[in-house]
Amino acid sequence: MNNKNKNLFFNESExxxxxxxxxxxTDDEFDVEIIAALxxxxxxxxxxxxxxxxxxxxxxxxxxxxxxxxxDEEGNPEFEGIEDDxxxxxxxxxFEQYFSEATNELYNDEDYLKxxxxxxxxxxxxx
Numbered sequence: 001m002n003n004k005n006k007n008l009f010f011n012e013s014e015x016x017x018x019x020x021x022x023x024x025x026t027d028d029e030f031d032v033e034i035i036a037a038l039x040x041x042x043x044x045x046x047x048x049x050x051x052x053x054x055x056x057x058x059x060x061x062x063x064x065x066x067x068x069x070x071x072d073e074e075g076n077p078e079f080e081g082i083e084d085d086x087x088x089x090x091x092x093x094x095f096e097q098y099f100s101e102a103t104n105e106l107y108n109d110e111d112y113l114k115x116x117x118x119x120x121x122x123x124x125x126x127x
Contacts (some may be wrong), residue, residue: 009034047091088106
């Protein structure tokens, strides 16, 4: 993923989500927030996990959708559905591991533990 798109999709502002309209190989467009991107070397492909902003057919509420990610000659993002079941399973497993590790890091981070009192008054956690 080029730096322009990384900065666009994963801005540092926690106050504002970046909403992207995609139409992956269909005439149906829908808005999503890109949650994470992974490059899987074994598959020689980059993938993104997105969260639909509004309900999408056949997708449960708060359910992520996985897409192949690429860029055209001008660096514009392109999203493609994952058709192969084995590839989809490999990608889903990689994202599950990524989110599991990210969650563990978040909850083991000393700064997070120190600041939890601001989210839950009266709670202090010592690392």
